[in-house]
Amino acid sequence: MYALTNYWMFNRMRNSFCLVLLLLSLNSTAQPAGYKKLADVGTFKAELAKANTALNDISSDFKQVKNLSLLAEKIHSKGRFYFRKPGKVRIEYTEPYYYLMVMNGSKMMVKDEQKSNKINAGNSKMMQSVNRVMVDCMQGTVFSNPDFKTTAYHDGSRYLLRLVPATGDMKKLFEQIDVYMNKSGLDVVKLVMTETGGDYTGMEFYNTRHNSSLNEALFKVK
Numbered sequence: 001m002y003a004l005t006n007y008w009m010f011n012r013m014r015n016s017f018c019l020v021l022l023l024l025s026l027n028s029t030a031q032p033a034g035y036k037k038l039a040d041v042g043t044f045k046a047e048l049a050k051a052n053t054a055l056n057d058i059s060s061d062f063k064q065v066k067n068l069s070l071l072a073e074k075i076h077s078k079g080r081f082y083f084r085k086p087g088k089v090r091i092e093y094t095e096p097y098y099y100l101m102v103m104n105g106s107k108m109m110v111k112d113e114q115k116s117n118k119i120n121a122g123n124s125k126m127m128q129s130v131n132r133v134m135v136d137c138m139q140g141t142v143f144s145n146p147d148f149k150t151t152a153y154h155d156g157s158r159y160l161l162r163l164v165p166a167t168g169d170m171k172k173l174f175e176q177i178d179v180y181m182n183k184s185g186l187d188v189v190k191l192v193m194t195e196t197g198g199d200y201t202g203m204e205f206y207n208t209r210h211n212s213s214l215n216e217a218l219f220k221v222k
Helices: 002-016 041-053 125-139 168-173
Strands: 057-067 075-084 088-095 099-104 107-112 116-120 148-154 158-165 174-182 188-195 200-210
Touching: 075 125, 088 125, 125 168, 125 174, 125 188, 158 168, 168 174
Parallel strands: none
Antiparallel strands: 057 075, 057 200, 075 088, 088 099, 099 107, 107 116, 148 158, 158 174, 174 188, 188 200
C-alpha cells in the first residue's frame, strides 16, 4: 500500500503541471466528437488577448480524475487552484491526501504531509516548458507556445484548444492536451492531459473567481 501511495503521488505531481475529466480521443489528428473547427481564429485570439489584459489572478476549486493503466480503478481527488500574474501557480490538493505544488518563475516547491522539496525549474528545459503550459492555459496565450501546435474548435457553449506536442521533449510526456473554455467568460473549465501511452489526467474547475487580490504568500517557495 505504501508503494502504491508513493506511485500515485509521483504521478499526480507529474500531471498537475499543466495544472482535467474524459479522454476524448487518443488520435490527436482527429476532430473531437461534437466540435467543429473554429473558422475565425483571428477574432478568437483577439478576444483571448483582451480577456488576458483584464486578468490579474484566478482562484477556483477543482475535481481531478487520474486514469492509470496499471490500476483497475481511477484515482479521484479534489483541491484548490490559484493563478497570479506573472506566471505564478499554486495547486493545493485537499482530498484524499494533502499535496501542494507551487510554481513561481523558475522556482518550484512540492510538499506532501511529510516533507517539502524545492526545485530549480530553470535548470530543466522540459520543466520550464511544462510550467509554461499551465500558465498559458490560464492566461490564454497557448497559441504563442512553440512547444505545441494548437488547433481551436467550438460547440454551442465551449471552445476547445487542442495542443499537440511539436518538440521532442513534450512528445516524451504528452500525446495531447485539451483545454476547454466557456464562451461566456473564456474561463478554463476543464483540462485533459493525455500522456504518451494512454494514461490521462482530467481536471474540472468550478467556483472560479477573477481579480480577488490573492495574497502573495500563496505563491512563496520556501
